[in-house]
Each structure stands twice: as C-alpha cells, then as structure tokens.
Amino acid sequence: MTIREKGTSPAYFFGTNGHISRIPSALMGRKIALFLDFDGTLVRIQKNPARCILADETRELLQSLANSNRCHVTVLSGRSITDIKASVGIRTICYGGDHGLAISGKGMTYIHPGALAAKPAIDKAGRMLNRKIADIEGARVERKKFTVSLHYRSVNKEAVPHVKEVFFAVAAEFRNEGPLAVMKGKKVLELVPDVSWNKGSAALWILRKLKSESLSVYIGDDVTDEFAFQALNTEGITIHVGNAKRTSADYYLKGQWEITRLLRQVQQAGGDISCR
Numbered sequence: 129m130t131i132r133e134k135g136t137s138p139a140y141f142f143g144t145n146g147h148i149s150r151i152p153s154a155l156m157g158r159k160i161a162l163f164l165d166f167d168g169t170l171v172r173i174q175k176n177p178a179r180c181i182l183a184d185e186t187r188e189l190l191q192s193l194a195n196s197n198r199c200h201v202t203v204l205s206g207r208s209i210t211d212i213k214a215s216v217g218i219r220t221i222c223y224g225g226d227h228g229l230a231i232s233g234k235g236m237t238y239i240h241p242g243a244l245a246a247k248p249a250i251d252k253a254g255r256m257l258n259r260k261i262a263d264i265e266g267a268r269v270e271r272k273k274f275t276v277s278l279h280y281r282s283v284n285k286e287a288v289p290h291v292k293e294v295f296f297a298v299a300a301e302f303r304n305e306g307p308l309a310v311m312k313g314k315k316v317l318e319l320v321p322d323v324s325w326n327k328g329s330a331a332l333w334i335l336r337k338l339k340s341e342s343l344s345v346y347i348g349d350d351v352t353d354e355f356a357f358q359a360l361n362t363e364g365i366t367i368h369v370g371n372a373k374r375t376s377a378d379y380y381l382k383g384q385w386e387i388t389r390l391l392r393q394v395q396q397a398g399g400d401i402s403c404r
C-alpha cells in the first residue's frame with residue numbers, strides 16, 4: 129500500500145499516542161487475502177515446537193474470518209504441510225508448508241517441481257544430520273517433506289558453533305546433489321531446494337488464483353517472511369511481528385500477543401459490508 133522510505137522504521141499498526149492507524153479503514157469493504165506465518169506470529173515461539181498450541185480465541189477468529197465470504201485465509205509456514213494443517217486444525221483455510229513449496233487447501237494444490245527433484249538429496253542430508261547431531265544435547269533435526277531444519281534454540285551457547293559446523297559440513301556435501309541452498313531463521317538452519325521460490329512467490333501464486341481483487345495482508349516475524357513483505361508491500365499491507373528496523377514490512381505489532389487484536393480488527397472491518 130505504502131512503501132516505506134529508505135531508512136525509516138515501520139509504523140506501529142495500531143497507531144501511536146492514541147491515534148488510530150488509518151489502516152483499518154483501508155480494510156473496510158475490501159475482500160482480503162490474509163496471510164499468516166505460524167510460529168512467532170499465530171503462536172508464541174517455544175523451545176519445543178510441539179508445545180506451540182494455537183489459542184482457542186485465535187482459532188475462533190481465524191475460523192470466523194475463513195467462514196466469511198470476504199476473507200481468504202492462508203497460513204504459510206516453514207513446517208511441513210501435514211504438521212501445519214494439524215497444528216492449526218481449520219479445514220476452511222489454505223496452507224503453505226515448507227516455506228510455500230507445497231500449497232494445499234481451499235481448492236488449491238501446488239508442489240514446486242524443483243522441490244520434488246531435490247527431495248532425495250534433502251532426505252539423505254536429513255538422515256546424515258540426524259546421525260551427526262545425535263550426541264549434541266538440545267539439537268533437533270526436523271525432517272519435513274521438502275526441507276530439513278536443524279534447530280539449536282535449546283543447545284548450550286558453547287556448543288552452538290559446533291552445531292553450525294556440523295550443519296554446514298553436511299550442506300557442503302549435498303549442495304550440488306539437489307541442488308540445495310541454506311536458509312537461516314530464528315535459531316534454526318535449514319537446507320532447502322535451491323529454487324527461486326519462497327513465501328513471497330507462494331503468496332503471489334495464491335493471489336493470482338483468487339478470482340476477485342483482494343487486498344493482501346501479510347503478517348510474519350521471521351527472515352523467511354521478508355520475501356513476502358518485499359513481494360507484497362507495493363499492493364498490500366505488510367506487518368512484522370515485533371518492532372524491528374531491518375524489516376521490509378510497512379507496519380509492526382509490538383509482539384505476538386497483539387495478533388488477536390489485529391484479527392479482531394480485520395473481522396470488524398468486515399462489519400456490515402457484504403462481499404463485493
């Protein structure tokens with residue numbers, strides 16, 4: 129919608145000094161394509177991702193938005209599509225797993241061909257990583273359908289350089305086999321197919337599939353969401369969870385706890401309008 133001038137910070141979504149942001153009015157009467165990241169956005173980040181439970185209130189808000197005919201909801205995550213579908217548990221929304229390499233739900237299906245091609249190498253690298261980190265306390269390999277993650281949030285500070293060393297050695301071994309690329313996130317290193325596809329490409333693909341003109345609203349907290357902020361912020365509303373200067377998003381939330389307030393605002397902006 130608005131592109132931030134270079135060097136300026138994102139604006140607080142709810143406005144400052146009691147002034148309400150103009151954004152909610154931009155949502156009025158529009159069909160909305162709402163994109164949300166999961167970990168750190170819909171749920172608080174936990175040391176053990178299995179403990180990230182979607183709050184009932186958040187689920188109800190998402191469900192109600194998804195059931196309205198003005199909002200198309202997509203959850204785009206680095207988790208596998210099976211994991212993210214189970215973690216959110218709403219049938220009427222669309223899901224993107226493995227950072228958007230796989231898309232499924234709401235009549236949409238997509239698998240990136242490069243992801244299929246790189247799968248044998250990803251699987252082999254995942255098995256090797258598992259063997260090599262077996263004796264490192266707190267390190268955890270998450271083997272997904274098309275990507276593999278090495279989480280080190282629970283690893284002792286002193287052991288982190290060793291964990292990274294192991295990861296990059298395995299990455300070097302398989303880099304040309306996929307080919308594969310390395311992606312960095314919050315306390316996580318990932319091996320992904322080396323394709324020019326990311327959460328931004330996935331969001332644009334979904335937008336093209338939606339038949340009506342929709343205003344895109346994208347909310348995320350991690351470096352992988354930056355691709356989507358860059359892809360969408362000329363035509364939509366981009367919101368970073370947490371106040372960070374180094375984000376391409378135009379707006380920010382103070383923290384994950386504000387997500388329900390934001391979803392309620394989107395819901396209320398629908399208010400008495402019918403689908404256009």
Ligand SMILES: [Mg+2]
Nearest residue numbers: 165167168350
């Ligand atoms: Mg996240």
